[in-house]
Amino acid sequence: MTEAATALTARNRIERLRAQHGDGVVVTAPSELDYYAHDVFSLGEALLAVLIPESTDQLQAMIPELAAADIPMIARGGGLSYTDAFLAARPGCVLIDTSRLNRILEIQRDDRYVVAECGVTWAQLFEALEPLGLRTPYFGPLSGLEATLGGALSQGSVFLGSGVHGSVGDSVLSLDIATVSGDLLRTGAAAAPRTAPFFRYFGPDLTGLFLGDAGTLGIKLRVSLRLLEAPAHSEYLSWQFADAEAMFASMAELSRAALASECFGFDPLLAEMRMKRASISEDAGTMAKVVKRQGLLAGAKLAARGRGFLDTACHSAHAVIEADSKAALAERVRRARRLVRDGEEIPGSIPRALRGAPFAPPNTMLGPAGERWLPVHGIVPHSAARDCFAALQTRMLEEQACLDEHAIRIGFLFATVAAQGTLIEPVFYWPDSHTVYHRRRVEAGHRARIGEPEANPPAREQVARLRRDMAGILRAHGAVHFQLGKFYSYRAGRNPAALALLDAIKRELDPNGLFNPGSLVE
Ligand SMILES: Cc1cc2nc3c(=O)[nH]c(=O)nc-3n(C[C@H](O)[C@H](O)[C@H](O)COP(=O)(O)OP(=O)(O)OC[C@H]3O[C@@H](n4cnc5c(N)ncnc54)[C@H](O)[C@@H]3O)c2cc1C
Structure with a gap:
């Protein structure tokens, strides 16, 4: 088929989905497509449509329809990652907004686990568990008012509870995933007959395969997480x-x-x-x-x-x-x-x-004088933190003239992760105008108080270059990254046998490369 014929087939398929599911589920208004094509920092390729399914069944029915028309699909939770993770790497993709898949299905007090749909936010889960005196071990990122379980599971996440309990993956027992054919793939012990999702290990750990996959192996529908008594x-x-x-x-x-x-x-x-x-x-x-x-x-x-x-x-x-x-x-x-x-x-x-x-509310995505904000991070073993930080600071000194010229400032957030790691997160601030993304995400009153600087593309360009440099320095010190998206390097220098296995799994699960193309490719 020619490119034009493929595009026509794709548009017809979207129209058919709209006729089946309605305007509220299949969205093509240009202003909406523009908003959904942004993350905190970047603008992706133009989207064909945004789907906002009302149930996991509806989503499972739509996936094979999209696949049959060769339409690439990208899941989006809260849309709070900032590494092009849910941005389209090529035109013609459909974004699947999971925010309505937000039901907490089962709180198993006796057996200490909770099952929830992946569009549930961390704040919603915390608030449901708090009155029962329960909590998940890792209990969310600071963006958890809007960030979802699915987003964290698909790219890794640390903060609340991480000092003792590590990253989000350490709290997971099982996953339900929609495959490209719309089938349900279940992981954990729950994949066995008559077995509740109360345990992760019963044979090889397939759950781990989908954690941090950047949404490239399927779309997560439901998760079972461990529960603890809240101290x-x-x-x-x-x-x-x-x-x-x-x-x-x-x-x-x-x-x-x-x-x-x-x-x-x-x-x-x-x-x-x-x-x-x-x-x-x-x-x-x-x-x-x-x-x-x-x-x-x-x-x-x-x-x-x-x-x-x-x-x-x-x-x-x-x-x-x-x-x-x-x-x-x-x-x-x-x-x-x-x-x-x-x-x-x-x-x-x-x-x-x-x-x-x-x-x-995620107001910290702008600085106190309305500056733009962009973090980059790595987690190093404790023993490497001091040298890694020193190397990052040396780089900043080398770039002092550029930082001064563009009024770019770099602060640092640090955090410990379980007993092993120190997270080092350089955070860029620079004067620059806001996008539709900031206008929708930051509270209007807050934005009015802090003001909005003039557009500043040269500073933005320098920030993009320096962020890449900093990620390279972190990697050179053995750092691991979450939120790989389409920014952090994943493949470079990695063990060939491990890559070959991952590629074979990808071919098996998604032979036409329709789930979040452009992720985990570098
Ligand atoms: C103000 C602010 C504070 C933050 N604080 C933290 C913090 O404390 N700790 C931290 O780790 N991060 C933090 N972040 C980064 C970000 O919020 C987290 O990474 C969060 O987990 C993203 O979740 P989300 O639902 O917004 O995911 P999205 O950004 O929507 O998606 C992230 C990735 O997951 C994939 N995905 C989403 N849902 C699914 C699904 N159901 N199935 C398959 N793939 C899926 C997407 O395709 C994408 O690749 C912060 C960001 C902001 C703006």
Whole structure:
């Protein structure tokens, strides 16, 4: 078939789907296609249509229809990743917005697992479990108000709970996946007859194959996640340090001792941005949530400390310590304090506010003066953190003239992941205009307060180049990446036998390369 004939067949197929499922499910309005073609940083190729299925059955019925017309399809959860992950690498793709696949199907208190559809957000799951005193071990990214289970499962994710429980994949028991023929592929022990999704391992681990697949092997419909009793008591600790080396050493100690559910740090610039963005005592929304979740005394502590407590010239580390009893908590806090050497303890207002409102609107995707924002990250073994950070800083010094010329600023977020790893996340800020994506995602009142800089394509170009450089430096220090999307290198230098197996699996599951083309190819 010629290109024009293929395009016509594809358009006819979309029209047929629209006739079957309606305008609310099959969307082709140009303004919508434009919005869905953006992530935080980039614009993808033009989309053919956006499908917003109302049920997993409806989605399963549509997939083979698309495949029969050779239409590539890309799943999108909350759309909060920023590595071209759900952007089309070529024209004519269909985006599948999973936000209506948002039912929590089963909370198994006795057997400690929960089954949910993959369009459920992390905030929705947390709120359903919290009154029952339950929680998943990893319980979401900071974008979890809108980010979905499916997005995190398909690209990896860390933050809430990661200090002790690692990344999202470590909490997964089984998956239900729609294949290109619309069949249901079930993983975990639940694939066996008469077996509930309560256990992951029963023979080879097929669940792991689909975790971090960037949505290239199928579309995730449902997941079963482990449940834990949510610890009843918590304390919030913060320290500031004279230098990054002392901060890394203390964070690694806390990580190895598995003491902090979250342990994260800021460099001076990120601390400055954080303090500018939210005067914690003035942030009524956060305060109300802290009082609701942690009690009046916690709210009073937060208010009393205001925002002058952190010296923004310092590196700082912040820890959420949890335990089942007051005595156990006191013991863990005592051990944490003993492990942090060379740090000056300061009020734990930042981790307290974080846990008061763990899922805030994603306003941090713009800087405090309306700047654009773009992170890049890697997770290195603790022993490599110091050298890796030093190499990133050397690169920044080499680029100082360029950074000054374009008013680009780079801050750093750090976090520990289980007992093994330190996440290093350089975060770029630069003055630049906002896109339709920012206008829809950031609260209107917040955007009005921070303002919008002029369009600045030269700075944007430099940020894209520097981000790539930084990813290369992280990789050169043995870093692993989540959110590979179409940005991070996956194949370069990887074990050939492992790649050959993955390619064979891809051919088996998706012979025509219709699921998220352009991902995991470099
Ligand atoms: C303000 C902000 C804060 C953030 N904080 C964190 C953080 O704390 N920790 C962290 O790890 N990340 C964070 N992120 C990055 C991002 O939010 C996370 O990676 C999140 O997991 C993305 O989820 P999503 O539902 O938005 O996925 P999307 O961006 O919609 O999709 C991500 C990838 O998953 C695929 N996908 C989505 N759903 C499915 C499905 N059902 N089946 C198959 N493939 C699917 C998509 O094709 C795409 O490749 C943050 C981002 C922002 C903007």
